[in-house]
Amino acid sequence: MDLVGTLEGLSQGRMALGEIIDGLWKRIEEVEPRIKAFLSLASPEDLKRAGEGLADKPLRGVPIAVKDNISTVGFTTTCGSRFLERFRPVFDATAVERLRAAGAQVQGKTNMDEFAMGSSTEHSAFGPTRNPHDPERVPGGSSGGSAAAVAAGEALAALGSDTGGSVRQPAALCGVVGLRPTYGLVSRWGLVAFASSLDQIGPITRSVRDCALILSIIAGHDPRDSTSLPAEPRDYTAELEGGIADWVFGLPREYASPELGAEALSLIDRWTSLIEELGGRVVEISLPLTEYALPAYYLIASAEASANLARFDGVRYTASVPGETVREMIAASRTFGFGREVKRRIMLGTFALSAGYYDRYYGKAQRVRTLIAREFADAFREVDIIFGPTSPTPAFRLGEKADPISMYLSDIFTLPSALAGVPAISIPGGRIGGLPFGLQLIAPRLQEGKLLRAAYALEQALP
Numbered sequence: 001m002d003l004v005g006t007l008e009g010l011s012q013g014r015m016a017l018g019e020i021i022d023g024l025w026k027r028i029e030e031v032e033p034r035i036k037a038f039l040s041l042a043s044p045e046d047l048k049r050a051g052e053g054l055a056d057k058p059l060r061g062v063p064i065a066v067k068d069n070i071s072t073v074g075f076t077t078t079c080g081s082r083f084l085e086r087f088r089p090v091f092d093a094t095a096v097e098r099l100r101a102a103g104a105q106v107q108g109k110t111n112m113d114e115f116a117m118g119s120s121t122e123h124s125a126f127g128p129t130r131n132p133h134d135p136e137r138v139p140g141g142s143s144g145g146s147a148a149a150v151a152a153g154e155a156l157a158a159l160g161s162d163t164g165g166s167v168r169q170p171a172a173l174c175g176v177v178g179l180r181p182t183y184g185l186v187s188r189w190g191l192v193a194f195a196s197s198l199d200q201i202g203p204i205t206r207s208v209r210d211c212a213l214i215l216s217i218i219a220g221h222d223p224r225d226s227t228s229l230p231a232e233p234r235d236y237t238a239e240l241e242g243g244i245a246d247w248v249f250g251l252p253r254e255y256a257s258p259e260l261g262a263e264a265l266s267l268i269d270r271w272t273s274l275i276e277e278l279g280g281r282v283v284e285i286s287l288p289l290t291e292y293a294l295p296a297y298y299l300i301a302s303a304e305a306s307a308n309l310a311r312f313d314g315v316r317y318t319a320s321v322p323g324e325t326v327r328e329m330i331a332a333s334r335t336f337g338f339g340r341e342v343k344r345r346i347m348l349g350t351f352a353l354s355a356g357y358y359d360r361y362y363g364k365a366q367r368v369r370t371l372i373a374r375e376f377a378d379a380f381r382e383v384d385i386i387f388g389p390t391s392p393t394p395a396f397r398l399g400e401k402a403d404p405i406s407m408y409l410s411d412i413f414t415l416p417s418a419l420a421g422v423p424a425i426s427i428p429g430g431r432i433g434g435l436p437f438g439l440q441l442i443a444p445r446l447q448e449g450k451l452l453r454a455a456y457a458l459e460q461a462l463p
């Protein structure tokens with residue numbers, strides 16, 4: 001059952017919060033030893049007790065899982081890193097604050113690639129999360145714990161974060177729904193920064209209507225985030241019905257490339273027919289800069305990460321390793337605290353920003369980013385929605401993508417829209433070899449209402 005269905009059951013008195021919580025914990029006891037989605041968990045008794053006072057609020061005390069790079073009072077916020085193993089924030093992120101104000105409770109914190117750098121959750125310092133559909137496979141990343149918890153029935157819904165695909169790609173690989181909002185629609189206050197010009201918090205849920213509900217609660221202006229848009233609160237659940245008759249859907253040639261293989265291409269054909277059956281029109285479009293999104297993203301995101309992660313020095317917040325001098329202490333602490341992938345990004349980013357290379361790498365990547373944003377804006381003059389696969393393959397095996405480039409390639413379809421700052425959603429689009437394969441829909445800036453309506457129509461039409 002999804003979150004909206006659960007809330008209906010609670011409001012009609014068909015269910016009690018205690019039963020919901022017991023049901024979730026029964027499932028956690030069964031599957032968590034194998035899946036390992038959570039890094040910390042609330043006690044079910046505490047949730048039941050505190051839930052009694054929340055019965056009149058819209059979310060009625062239901063527990064929601066939160067990715068471990070989103071600050072929460074009462075839990076550690078480790079970012080999947082040794083460095084922050086014992087870090088307990090003294091404030092809630094705005095998104096969490098708003099969920100709590102609406103009557104939700106934090107169920108626990110979910111596993112992730114260290115500092116959200118990765119696409120498989122294998123880069124967590126606390127061990128990998130496994131895909132509920134096949135424990136030999138990864139759940140995707142970096143919000144792999146959130147996606148796996150929702151897919152396995154351990155959580156009703158979760159928050160993740162998406163810098164270049166980390167909500168959508170794990171949602172696709174686990175067979176659930178994941179939304180990346182327009183950059184600036186959801187406050188980043190309390191989200192531990194990876195790449196500030198790209199980071200967005202987004203919901204991971206069992207249904208499109210759940211996604212709409214959570215977005216309605218967490219979206220909106222926040223004066224504590226200087227990049228927060230002046231957006232009015234809006235009820236996205238009220239915009240779901242109505243269908244997609246006469247809407248134009250663009251399928252980029254670059255997103256339906258023959259390299260995807262026969263099964264993925266036949267799913268894309270199926271999506272095309274479904275859109276047409278629902279009264280929409282499908283046109284082929286071209287986004288020729290798609291192939292430049294990956295190099296531009298890894299330069300920009302790594303450059304920003306190298307600056308953002310400078311604060312982790314062994315003095316404040318973090319684990320600390322002693323040294324003879326301050327310099328040695330900082331070096332020893334960072335050597336101990338950061339994993340390999342994080343070190344790689346910091347070095348790449350520092351290099352890209354260094355004198356003599358700044359313009360050649362970082363400056364050029366920024367110009368490419370501007371062109372990619374323009375390419376989307378141009379495309380949206382002709383189409384309402386862009387669609388294609390979320391990720392080129394279904395879930396891969398643990399250890400399969402040992403070299404960084406092969407891992408980075410899992411994000412080729414989620415990076416361009418992230419660079420452009422436009423909203424995108426992944427919904428279950430069918431199966432390949434028994435594993436879930438995600439359908440991604442992309443909309444113009446601040447058109448989440450439209451995006452969710454299209455996703456809802458297709459979700460109802462897909463088996």
Ligand code: GLN
Pocket residue numbers: 116117118119141142161162163164165166167194301411
């Ligand atoms: N997989 C991409 C990366 O490693 C995106 C991660 C994210 O969105 N946080 O950077």
